[in-house]
Each structure stands twice: as C-alpha cells, then as structure tokens.
Amino acid sequence: MTIAARSILFVPGDRAERFEKARASGADMVVIDLEDAVLPDRKCAARDAVHDALASLTEPRFVVRVNSLDTDWHADDVRALAALPGVAGLMLPKAERASDFAAMREAAGGKPLHALVETVSAILNLADLVTAPGLSRLSFGTVDFQADAGIDGDRAEIDHVRTQIVLQSRSAGLAAPVDGVSTDLSDDAALESDTQHARRFGFGGKLCVHPRQVAIVNRAFLPSDADVDWATRVMSAIDGAFGAVAVDGKLIDKPVVDRARRLLATHDAFRSAA
Known part of the structure; x- marks a missing residue:
C-alpha cells in the first residue's frame, strides 16, 4: 500500500541555499517554488539556480512548482527542468483541465505530476482534470481559490469544495489530496486544528510554507x-x-x-x- 506525503513544504526557487535545509526539516516532500515565491524580475535567475542545483544530483529529491500555463515562463521552466535527475515530479499551479498537462507529461518522462486546484474553473472541471495521464495528486490552493471565488473564510465556507476534491480524487484512483496552507505561522494550535480538520474530510496531506509547520502536520496525520x-x-x-x-x-x-x-x-x- 502506497502512503502519500503528509507534509509538503515549499521553498523559494531563488534561495538555493535553503533546498537541502528544507529536506532536513522532516517534510515528506519538498517543493521548489518558481511561482509565488519568486518575484517576476527574478524568475529566469531562479530557474537557472534550480537547474544548477538539481542537475548535479544523482537521484530525484525535489518536486518543482513551475509557473502557470498562462505565463511567459511556463514553457521554459518545463523545458529546462523536467528531465533533470534531481526532479522527482512537477507541480502545476492553477491547473484547470486534463489537457493542461500534455506538454508537461511528455517532458517529465513518467515522473509524477501534481495539480494545484486554485480557481473556480478548476472545481467546475474536476471530473476532467483528474483524468490527466500521469497525474498523481491534487492539492487545494485555498487562499487563491477564496480570492477567485469571492469567499471570505477557509473552513465551513469551502468545506463543500474540499469534499468534491476528495471524492473526485478517490474516483480517479489518485492519492488522498493535500489541503491548503495555514497562513498564521505563530499559531501552532490553529495549525493542529486545521490539519485535523483536513484529515477528517479525507485529505492525506497539507501544504506548508515554513519548516516549523512540518512536525505539527506530520503528527496530526499519524493515527492515534x-x-x-x-x-x-x-x-x-x-x-x-x-x-x-x-x-x-x-x-x-x-x-x-x-x-x-x-x-x-x-x-x-x-x-x-x-
């Protein structure tokens, strides 16, 4: 039985000195982020830094979140990084349909693909999105989804969306999905509560934006x-x-x-x- 990652930790793509530190945090999966964590004028330099760091590895260690399909950087991100030996998979932000992954799947050569569900269109297209060949897991980008939907609140206000993501993942045979970030880095009790909430809804992991969140998330997904x-x-x-x-x-x-x-x-x- 395959057990999916519980803690998925993002690390900025333009901070190469943090890559191995992120792996040492105890996170089950580390995602090098070329999207939200990198300013537009640093995108190309960040891609080069990630290429240099991952090209020298002899085994896959990191998932890379490339820039979204509608940006000028997406195609170059995929072309430069997908086949590197240090890349364990690719994550596509703002994924909305199965066809979004066609070029990524070809470039990745069988490496797992991850979809960030962050828009209203993605939720309405879930039944199609989960059929993407090579797709291994959905992650719920709660913050971006709330902004797109005009919803203020990340618990009961979007729990019906959580249920849809869990059911569609299950129907397609994907790993249990990943819930979104808890943005208050100082409130450990809130993070514990958020993670337990996600677990009760059928999620199997949670996105993390700081190493201090990892241990709490990992514990919360362990059976009592x-x-x-x-x-x-x-x-x-x-x-x-x-x-x-x-x-x-x-x-x-x-x-x-x-x-x-x-x-x-x-x-x-x-x-x-x-």
Whole structure:
C-alpha cells in the first residue's frame, strides 16, 4: 500500500541555499517554488539556480512548482527542468483541465505530476482534470481559490469544495489530496486544528510554507494510539476466523478491515518520523 506525503513544504526557487535545509526539516516532500515565491524580475535567475542545483544530483529529491500555463515562463521552466535527475515530479499551479498537462507529461518522462486546484474553473472541471495521464495528486490552493471565488473564510465556507476534491480524487484512483496552507505561522494550535480538520474530510496531506509547520502536520496525520490499538485488535480478530467477528461489540466487515489495514500501513510507514 502506497502512503502519500503528509507534509509538503515549499521553498523559494531563488534561495538555493535553503533546498537541502528544507529536506532536513522532516517534510515528506519538498517543493521548489518558481511561482509565488519568486518575484517576476527574478524568475529566469531562479530557474537557472534550480537547474544548477538539481542537475548535479544523482537521484530525484525535489518536486518543482513551475509557473502557470498562462505565463511567459511556463514553457521554459518545463523545458529546462523536467528531465533533470534531481526532479522527482512537477507541480502545476492553477491547473484547470486534463489537457493542461500534455506538454508537461511528455517532458517529465513518467515522473509524477501534481495539480494545484486554485480557481473556480478548476472545481467546475474536476471530473476532467483528474483524468490527466500521469497525474498523481491534487492539492487545494485555498487562499487563491477564496480570492477567485469571492469567499471570505477557509473552513465551513469551502468545506463543500474540499469534499468534491476528495471524492473526485478517490474516483480517479489518485492519492488522498493535500489541503491548503495555514497562513498564521505563530499559531501552532490553529495549525493542529486545521490539519485535523483536513484529515477528517479525507485529505492525506497539507501544504506548508515554513519548516516549523512540518512536525505539527506530520503528527496530526499519524493515527492515534487508540486507532492503532483498535486496528491491531481488528486484524487479530479476523486472523483465521470463520463467520461473523466482532470487536468492541461491533461487527467487523470488509470496509472496517480495509480501514484497519490503512491505519496500520500509515502508522508503520511514518512511525519513525513521529
């Protein structure tokens, strides 16, 4: 069972000295950002810096967020970086339809593609977007989406959108999606609450904009001790059993067993990072 990254940490593309520091933060995935984190007059220099840093690597270590399809930098970003050995995948901001990924998929040569869902059009086109060949995961760009939709609030106000992203991801066989950033870097309790909220809605990860957010996000996506205990007892109860089996007075059927397996797989995959 493949377990998707919980913490996805962005690092500015024009700060090459931070790339390896970001990896040392404990983030499950590091995204070098050529879009929002880089000013327009530094885009080309940032691309060159990322090229130099990743061309010298012998294994894929970083996902790169290229500039959006409607910019002058997008095609050059993809052309210069997609095939580098240090690139583990490409992330497309403001992705809205499956066809947006055609050129990226060809250039990436089978590397995973990630879509940032940030516009009203993307939500209305989700059923098409998730069919993009090579697409591995959706991430919800909550801040940009709220601005585009004219919605003020990132909880109940957009939870119906979260549900659509989770269901469309599940329907297409993609990894559980990634929720958007928590922008208050000083409020650990709010970050914990936001991450637990995303987890309850079926998200499997959260975008991070500072290394201090990583540990909190990672912990929040780990199954609790009570969950692990319950899942262990479920798997023990069905081992060699015939007929109906109950745990804690509740009948154990296939969906319950599947949930127990997922919990234990997640726990085993990430317990060393807890």
